[in-house]
Amino acid sequence: MSEERQPGFDTLAIHAGARPDPATGARVTPIYQTTSYVFDDTEHAAALFNLETFGNIYSRIMNPTAAVLEERLAALEGGTAALATASGHGAQNLVFHTLMEPGAEFIAARQLYGGSINQFAYSFAKCGWTVKWADTEDPESFRAQVTDKTRAIFIESIANPGGVVSDIEAISKVAKEAGVPLIVDNTLATPYLVRPAEHGADIIVHSLTKFLGGHGNSVGGALIDCGTFDWMASGRYPTLSEPSESYHGITMAETFGNFAFAIAARVLALRDLGPAIAPMNAFLFITGIETLPLRMQRHCENALAVAQWLEAHDKVAWVNYAGLPSSRFHDLAQKYCPKGAGAVFTFGLEGGYEAGVKLVESVELFSHLANIGDTRSLIIHPASTTHRQLSDEQRAAAGAREDVVRLSVGLEDKDDIIADLDQALASL
Numbered sequence: 001m002s003e004e005r006q007p008g009f010d011t012l013a014i015h016a017g018a019r020p021d022p023a024t025g026a027r028v029t030p031i032y033q034t035t036s037y038v039f040d041d042t043e044h045a046a047a048l049f050n051l052e053t054f055g056n057i058y059s060r061i062m063n064p065t066a067a068v069l070e071e072r073l074a075a076l077e078g079g080t081a082a083l084a085t086a087s088g089h090g091a092q093n094l095v096f097h098t099l100m101e102p103g104a105e106f107i108a109a110r111q112l113y114g115g116s117i118n119q120f121a122y123s124f125a126k127c128g129w130t131v132k133w134a135d136t137e138d139p140e141s142f143r144a145q146v147t148d149k150t151r152a153i154f155i156e157s158i159a160n161p162g163g164v165v166s167d168i169e170a171i172s173k174v175a176k177e178a179g180v181p182l183i184v185d186n187t188l189a190t191p192y193l194v195r196p197a198e199h200g201a202d203i204i205v206h207s208l209t210k211f212l213g214g215h216g217n218s219v220g221g222a223l224i225d226c227g228t229f230d231w232m233a234s235g236r237y238p239t240l241s242e243p244s245e246s247y248h249g250i251t252m253a254e255t256f257g258n259f260a261f262a263i264a265a266r267v268l269a270l271r272d273l274g275p276a277i278a279p280m281n282a283f284l285f286i287t288g289i290e291t292l293p294l295r296m297q298r299h300c301e302n303a304l305a306v307a308q309w310l311e312a313h314d315k316v317a318w319v320n321y322a323g324l325p326s327s328r329f330h331d332l333a334q335k336y337c338p339k340g341a342g343a344v345f346t347f348g349l350e351g352g353y354e355a356g357v358k359l360v361e362s363v364e365l366f367s368h369l370a371n372i373g374d375t376r377s378l379i380i381h382p383a384s385t386t387h388r389q390l391s392d393e394q395r396a397a398a399g400a401r402e403d404v405v406r407l408s409v410g411l412e413d414k415d416d417i418i419a420d421l422d423q424a425l426a427s428l
């Protein structure tokens with residue numbers, strides 16, 4: 001490849017961040033299953049601890065296998081740097097720990113993964129961080145919640161579980177006017193379908209557990225620094241813009257410029273809170289990402305076929321898949337994810353709660369479980385499982401009413417997927 005040529009997405013998915021192992025020539029990234037790394041001498045050790053030299057000290061903070069994954073994710077999302085974590089929730093924890101102080105607020109879309117609603121409403125409250133809810137379908141509802149304590153806006157690109165597509169550019173405009181970063185959870189879309197950095201996101205978070213890993217075999221997460229937010233100019237983020245006492249007075253935003261957020265999240269939040277990714281899991285995610293483009297193409301093709309079939313079924317009241325022309329999110333999907341609207345969507349059963357329970361108990365090829373983004377087709381009835389802890393009002397706001405069934409359409413033959421739903425619906 002000549003020097004000016006920029007590699008395409010599919011090439012980056014296979015090569016970004018990786019090179020043959022310098023010690024052994026191994027072509028595939030090795031699993032560096034080690035806790036710690038030998039220092040050259042005491043001077044080297046001191047430089048590492050002072051952040052004057054970048055290098056490995058201890059695998060809670062960085063690991064060479066995880067570093068390949070991080071560089072690949074940053075490349076795929078078009079960010080300046082990334083940080084891999086033990087889970088998606090771990091990444092969210094590090095993001096907010098870096099941005100928030102006790103008494104600070106952030107605004108989140110109501111249309112979120114159920115676990116994020118719990119994390120924001122209950123666990124974060126114990127840190128003195130207050131979430132204010134807004135409606136991802138109405139960008140102005142975010143503006144209405146802005147106060148001088150607001151420190152961030154959080155949305156999902158394609159929202160779980162409802163087949164909702166957020167207008168990232170419109171919400172980014174509100175964030176910019178409020179002077180706070182926009183955080184986008186891009187788990188359901190993956191950077192293959194949606195690239196939030198191109199639409200005004202400042203920080204991206206992922207549960208790698210889902211489509212990026214893609215095989216339902218490991219839990220992990222990541223944050224990506226888009227390098228777009230000016231922390232020094234803002235002055236509202238002391239972790240980034242004020243001298244760090246635990247690093248001899250280094251000011252993160254001054255020293256690390258447009259990747260300061262990722263560094264601060266690593267050397268302060270990850271160092272102290274500890275949700276480090278295991279090297280083995282980093283390896284499985286690197287491997288999964290190599291086939292991300294092919295998998296997402298098939299996921300989207302199968303999901304559209306299943307959604308069309310369901311829409312024509314007489315026991316199905318409605319189908320909410322942004323890839324269908326009937327969806328009110330179809331125009332936003334055409335804009336933000338023209339290659340496909342993902343593989344997770346919901347539909348409603350004429351028979352309500354009872355029918356939902358019966359359906360998940362009648363499927364054979366589909367697995368009834370609380371995950372998405374597997375090669376296997378997955379089904380869940382949110383009201384009786386993932387969204388059980390929420391109030392009726394929260395459930396309705398999250399798109400998880402009693403009649404709602406969520407599918408994560410897998411990579412099996414689409415005729416087999418449809419045949420399984422056909423026999424299960426016939427049993428209602």
Ligand SMILES: *Cc1c(COP(=O)(O)O)cnc(C)c1O
Binds near residue numbers: 116185210372
């Ligand atoms: C699963 C999920 C999370 C949480 O990720 P974990 O890896 O389970 O901690 C966050 N956001 C979305 C959209 C998810 O689907």
